[in-house]
Amino acid sequence: MSSSKLMTLEEAVSTYIQDGDHVGIGGLSFWRKAMSACREIVRQNKKHLSICTFVGGLEVDMLIAGECVSEVRSCFVGMEIFGMAPHYRKAVESGSIKISEESEATIALGLRASYLKVPFMPLKGIIGTDLPKVRNDIKQIEDPLGSGTQVMVVPKIDLDVAILHVPYADEYGNGNIAGAVWMDADMAKTAKKTIVICEKLVETEDIRYLPGKAQLPMQTTSVVVKKPFGAHPTSCYPFYTFDPHHIQCYLKTNFEEYKKKFISNKTHAQYLEEAGGVQTIFNILV
Amino acid sequence: MSEYSKDYTIDELMTVLMAREVKNDDIMIVGVATPMVWAAFTLAKVTHAPDAIYHYIMGNTFVAEPRQVSLLYLEMNTARAYRFQDSVECTLEALPSDKLTTIEFFRPAQIDQYGNTNNICIGEWDKPKIRLPGAAGILDFSMFYARGSFLYTPRHDKRTFVPSEKIDFISGVGFPGGKPSICGGLGPQCVITNLAYFDFDDDTKLMKLRSIHPDVELDKVKDSTGFELITPNELIETIPPTVKEIKLLRDKVDPLNVRKLEVLSGNERKELLEDIIQKELHKQNKFPKLLI
Numbered sequence: 404m405s406s407s408k409l410m411t412l413e414e415a416v417s418t419y420i421q422d423g424d425h426v427g428i429g430g431l432s433f434w435r436k437a438m439s440a441c442r443e444i445v446r447q448n449k450k451h452l453s454i455c456t457f458v459g460g461l462e463v464d465m466l467i468a469g470e471c472v473s474e475v476r477s478c479f480v481g482m483e484i485f486g487m488a489p490h491y492r493k494a495v496e497s498g499s500i501k502i503s504e505e506s507e508a509t510i511a512l513g514l515r516a517s518y519l520k521v522p523f524m525p526l527k528g529i530i531g532t533d534l535p536k537v538r539n540d541i542k543q544i545e546d547p548l549g550s551g552t553q554v555m556v557v558p559k560i561d562l563d564v565a566i567l568h569v570p571y572a573d574e575y576g577n578g579n580i581a582g583a584v585w586m587d588a589d590m591a592k593t594a595k596k597t598i599v600i601c602e603k604l605v606e607t608e609d610i611r612y613l614p615g616k617a618q619l620p621m622q623t624t625s626v627v628v629k630k631p632f633g634a635h636p637t638s639c640y641p642f643y644t645f646d647p648h649h650i651q652c653y654l655k656t657n658f659e660e661y662k663k664k665f666i667s668n669k670t671h672a673q674y675l676e677e678a679g680g681v682q683t684i685f686n687i688l689v
Numbered sequence: 690m691s692e693y694s695k696d697y698t699i700d701e702l703m704t705v706l707m708a709r710e711v712k713n714d715d716i717m718i719v720g721v722a723t724p725m726v727w728a729a730f731t732l733a734k735v736t737h738a739p740d741a742i743y744h745y746i747m748g749n750t751f752v753a754e755p756r757q758v759s760l761l762y763l764e765m766n767t768a769r770a771y772r773f774q775d776s777v778e779c780t781l782e783a784l785p786s787d788k789l790t791t792i793e794f795f796r797p798a799q800i801d802q803y804g805n806t807n808n809i810c811i812g813e814w815d816k817p818k819i820r821l822p823g824a825a826g827i828l829d830f831s832m833f834y835a836r837g838s839f840l841y842t843p844r845h846d847k848r849t850f851v852p853s854e855k856i857d858f859i860s861g862v863g864f865p866g867g868k869p870s871i872c873g874g875l876g877p878q879c880v881i882t883n884l885a886y887f888d889f890d891d892d893t894k895l896m897k898l899r900s901i902h903p904d905v906e907l908d909k910v911k912d913s914t915g916f917e918l919i920t921p922n923e924l925i926e927t928i929p930p931t932v933k934e935i936k937l938l939r940d941k942v943d944p945l946n947v948r949k950l951e952v953l954s955g956n957e958r959k960e961l962l963e964d965i966i967q968k969e970l971h972k973q974n975k976f977p978k979l980l981i
Contacts, residue, residue, distance in 0.1 A: 478825040478828070479822050479825040480823060481722070483721060484722050484950055492781045506780075506825065508777075509828075511777045515776075515777055528829035530827055531865050533860065536814075555873060581768065582773075583749050588775070638764055644765070644975065647966045648966070
């Protein structure tokens, strides 16, 4: 019989995320972001994190506003149709955080290189862009095997910890994602520690019958947290969509006020109440 | 004989022009926050390209069915896929495959006369005046799509159309130095703007005015472009949308006008955004309406 990996969110964040860590966040844009964990990171006042995410939005912006971040590696950080990510933009323009300019492939292949234990991966894209001018760890080389083809080589991306929000998990760490997986499975494989946060806790038997089974297998999961609506205000398919009103509220509100109202000393239940309670939940439920 | 519409808006004209670029066997790649592209592909799908397939990059999914354009529930659409891609597949393997022809529209913040584009920053990269969201997959694919890349912008002005020496960062590859990329892609095929339709000269690879939209003066196009445009001796007028195209777009494809968010600004945009959110939140059935 396996041991349960269930923990509270507070314990999981304080145990597995240290100042200065390289933290991978799953999901994409406004979809399936581990927002409850981001709020907890702000509450615990973690510092100097490097954040890696495929396509970032609110979660990156909030962690920057909460002064938890010193570096971001992502190929896009924005608020989709709602505009730019204000704190990200300000931090990059003022030079208060570092960024590692990425493409989709530098992240996908960087994570793959990491779990394959090779220092780099080759790819066909990027040639002709200015990316190598701002990344001295990305180089154009000729095929070392002699075909004469030019390729780009991009470095591995090692993560200390991955934080992934998924619809279903069992208490042993098998996670199932309904919908697109994006970089989540790669992050789980390569991060030294993986925090899986789920909407619904199910039994292993249920995981067997879910399409895709355990895309996040138990052997790479360090800890499981149950947190319904934990991705709010981003979405978690198939349960709820992103909350446009809350995203607009975030963009309109000075972060100190936002933090006081929605983050500091707030339980998850209090957060959801502040964010509109039952009516908001009815609005976003599929 | 098609009957042309006499009453259409600029977002409708651009959407129709983009739809006309789609071929029946294309994979149509829908990016993040580009409802005009989604509307164009869906219009193509319900008119001349019924076999074209959606690839939702934000879902990394392949989807066959057309659905009404939505702001809040795109994910419901992408999750109804017949195939999910894994991470590396999505970014590298399946899309540039020789078996597929793909069509993707990029919307650049800056574009030069060779179709090189910038979505990264305005000003120096390490001390930018404006940090833009980023270029995502444009850095990866712009140079090797077999059918080339497609560009659009509803903001045709000198801030967007800049000469090569003024482009702040090349994040999308056009015809660098007037030559095709060594990666084998066809390069940019067209630029569709609120003023005109452009393609690129076969020999010099310089941007060329192909047709000018109805009621737009040539001087207006020239004055809005930060480099010298190749213009034909005889101006050709852009073929306007047909009555049928406009009706489909308004009634079936995008009745909520989500595509208009790409062209409006200020209060008008704010009001439309609120209107779309209210209408969508009040829907009982959140799945975007199937159009088959």
